[in-house]
Amino acid sequence: MKPSLDLLRSMTDEHVLRTLMHRERATRAEIAVATGISKPTISDSVRRLAAAGLLVDTGERTTGRGRVGSYYSLATDVGMALVVEIAPSGVTGEAVDVFGSVVARGSAPLDRKAGEARTARALVEVASPLSEQVTGGFRTAVVSAADPVDRRTGALVHLPDAPFLVGELAPVALLAPLVDGAVLVDNDVNWAARAEMATGHASGVRDFVYLHLGEGLGCAVVSDGEVRRGHGGLAGEIAHLYTVGPNGTAMPLTEVFASTGLRRPASTAVDVDALRAATAGDSALRAVLASAVCGALLAAVSLVDPEIAVLGGEWGRDFVPDVEDQLRRAARRVPVVAARVDEPQLTGARAHAVEELREVIIEPTRAAASG
Structure with missing residues (x-):
């Protein structure tokens, strides 16, 4: 036919x-x-x-x-994509055209105690002015959030002891009045993994794990070239995964940093500056942290059988040699590489937004053929 x-x-x-x-x-x-x-x-x-x-x-x-x-x-009026990053330091928004160029940008500062209402205001305050600068309007939006995300609703998930607590913030509902099409929300570590798979050290790799080691702790699982988000979107939340702590004690990963005095006061956020200063000349402490990370990594190796492991985040890349050293003692090993992409979460979200925008522009030609 x-x-x-x-x-x-x-x-x-x-x-x-x-x-x-x-x-x-x-x-x-x-x-x-x-x-x-x-x-x-x-x-x-x-x-x-x-x-x-x-x-x-x-x-x-x-x-x-x-x-x-x-x-x-x-x-010029085919529209643009809105890209947003919600992070402890603030909300950043970009208007991105179909070629992937950032044509406008805005930001609003936050802190770790911002809460849901203040973060919601910052999100709208950043996105609204951008929408007024876009000829043809926003046709789609992609959001990166430094919190777990419910894959069904796009709302942020409030987990106990998360370092950045903004309640059950609903970016989809907040941005819907400013966007003609879909609003897609995902966790920042998942976007970072997609960026690393596109242009980083995981390019061409279809099975890997991306460990984010920064103020927060997270993991993205990529299987057969797809980020696996889990039933509710909580796959890769490793902060409470049991691992090896000081003196061989079993404890949740996040508690390793509490026990070594490397968490911020009244917070579960890792104090990155203190960590760097404390580990600069302390090989024993580096070994303790690397062993804890290695325990979390080995759990992922056992469950999903990755080809490589990528370490990213504010201090993750610095610990690649230490984690590799710990892995030499393990029954199963996996190559460990440092993340290469800068601003990985925003880069990954931006790339996906461009893909979505292009599909939205092309869709009317397909509809004409089917109609």
């Missing part, structure tokens, strides 16, 4: 749009070469997409010998 004419047109329109999502501007002849589709077919597609308001003639023309060609680009 041959595909319908509408389906063929839809497929051509998608090829044209994707070409211009990567090249920013191109002539019909250049698009034909890039896609391998005949120039007459591309010309028909460009006319359809221009009539639909998705493409515009830039007014620029080719120079030199031969027939003059017109340059086309995506219309």
Whole structure:
């Protein structure tokens, strides 16, 4: 059975749009070469997409010998994506275009005791001005949160002893008035793992674990190229996983830092500055912390059989040699590498937002074929 004419047109329109999502501007002849589709077919597609308001003639023309060609680009009002990071230090928001460029940015400071109401206000205060600067509006939004996230609702989950407590903050409901499409929320460590898989040391690796070792403690599990979030979105919450503490005592991972005086007062947040200072010349303390991390890592190795383990976070990368040394004594081993991507959670969220935005822009051409 041959595909319908509408389906063929839809497929051509998608090829044209994707070409211009990567090249920013191109002539019909250049698009034909890039896609391998005949120039007459591309010309028909460009006319359809221009009539639909998705493409515009830039007014620029080719120079030199031969027939003059017109340059086309995506219309300026196709919309943008909103990318938000909710972290203990504050809320950061970005307006990102279809090419992945940050065209506007805003932020609002927070602290570890901000609470749900204050964090909600900061989220809206950052996102609202950005929405007013975007031609075509926000078509989708992606949120990275330094707390567990309920995968069904997108609300943050209040867990006992979490270092950054903002109650059951609901970013989806708060941002919905500012976004035409879906709002996707996930934990910051999961976004960091996606970034590392895209352009970091886990590039090309389909099975790995990403341990975030910073003020908070977390783990992302990547299996068959997908981040596994668990039934409620709580996969990888390792703070209360039992491991080896000082003198070989079994205790939750987070308590190892309490017992060594490396947590902030009246908080479960690891005091990163104190940790760096205390471990700078204390090999015994480094060994204690590395052994505790190794215990959590070995639990992940036993359960999900990763190809590699990536250590990230404010102090995680510094402890790669120490964790490797502890692993030499273990029955099962896994290569340990340092995370490479800077601002990994925001980088991962931004990349996904661009993918979602492109799909939203292309979707009307598919709907036309099915309708």
